[in-house]
Amino acid sequence: MPHERLGLVMDESGVTSHPPRRRRRGRIALLLVVALVAGGGWLASRFLYDSLRTPRCTITAAGMTESFDPEQTGNAALITALSIKRDLPPRAATIALTTAYQESKILNITYGDRDSLGLFQQRPSQGWGTKEQILDPVYSTNKFYDALLKVEDYEHADITEIAQKVQRSGYPEAYRDHEGQGRVLASALSGHSPAGLTCRLAEATGAAKPAAVAKALATEMGVKQAEATGDVLTVTAPDQQTAWAVAHWSVARAAQFGATRVTIGERAWDREAGDDGWSEGAASTTVTVTLG
Structure with missing residues (x-):
């Protein structure tokens, strides 16, 4: 009886031990704690990843x-x-x-x-x-x-x-x-x-036609020197400041029009580059916008 009150069990050989059920409960509790910690870590890392993206x-x-x-x-x-x-x-x-x-x-x-x-x-x-x-x-x-x-x-x-x-x-x-x-x-x-704006965007799922982007540029900025070749729109600006305005406008509107790459001379913004921003190089008065 004393053994029972203490939660001990004596088998036929006289060996006293804790009940198997108590040990199983302890193992289950430990596994649950480990799972919760691991799950919390996964959720935290996923939240951090999503926030970064x-x-x-x-x-x-x-x-x-x-x-x-x-x-x-x-x-x-x-x-x-x-x-x-x-x-x-x-x-x-x-x-x-x-x-x-x-x-x-x-x-x-x-x-x-x-x-x-x-x-x-x-x-x-x-x-x-x-x-x-x-x-x-x-x-x-x-x-x-x-x-x-x-x-x-x-x-x-x-x-x-x-x-x-x-x-x-x-x-x-x-x-x-x-x-x-x-x-x-x-x-x-x-x-x-110059190079003051960069965007980290989701993958482009659709792209406007270069003609639609050229029309928006003309309507909003008054830029009319734009030529479309395939999926690329090439804009010739009167000076480098205007060229940077066109380039930044193109990046700022990339989510809407589906632009994947914008260049101004040797400098480039790539949608896939994430937070890397503009590449190094010499700028010019020519801007190209690649769609899709």
């Missing part, structure tokens, strides 16, 4: 580095390209991008405060246009620039004052918080910061 664009300019998702970067490229087409100073693109970041995180959203919509959260009830027009990024961006040009001394005045005069926002001080992001985006996407 998440599509992301990185922009470096003026000693600052910012990251955006491809949709934000593509919209930012469109906003900047339209400022180039309209021959506006870089400050105009900075103001527009800062405003779009504050209003929508540079996303063409279909909702907002009251009847606000789109990149700049413009309101049909305030005369910005119809819902369909405002949700057209080219239209809404041009309407923003139209309003901006009416603001006296917008190139030098405080960004909060300028944005407020254009937007009539309920939170005017918030614009200043995002001027850094706006300045970095404008600098790289306008070509002032």
